[in-house]
Amino acid sequence: MRCVICDGSGCKECNETGNFDVMKCPLLFYSREIDEILAAADLYLDHGLPVVGTCQMDQAYNFTEVCRFVRRDIAYWKNKLGIFG
Numbered sequence: 001m002r003c004v005i006c007d008g009s010g011c012k013e014c015n016e017t018g019n020f021d022v023m024k025c026p027l028l029f030y031s032r033e034i035d036e037i038l039a040a041a042d043l044y045l046d047h048g049l050p051v052v053g054t055c056q057m058d059q060a061y062n063f064t065e066v067c068r069f070v071r072r073d074i075a076y077w078k079n080k081l082g083i084f085g
């Protein structure tokens with residue numbers, strides 16, 4: 001599986017391979033919290049709605065990192081599946 005940290009370019013998390021082996025079903029790691037953060041990222045990316053009623057500069061660093069990851073992953077899969085728009 002493509003490394004989600006470096007997007008396949010190689011980093012210390014994937015031992016510079018750009019990939020990592022999936023040894024367990026990813027759904028085993030799925031939780032309600034992940035669902036909530038993905039829903040918040042979806043609202044933020046599609047509608048610009050932040051988690052709290054302030055501007056983007058006040059958002060927690062981790063939330064904006066999640067949004068960057070989600071945006072990159074959506075673009076990757078749209079490109080891979082030939083979905084445009």
Ligand SMILES: [Zn+2]
Pocket residue numbers: 003004005006007008009010011012013014015016017018019
């Ligand atoms: Zn990596």
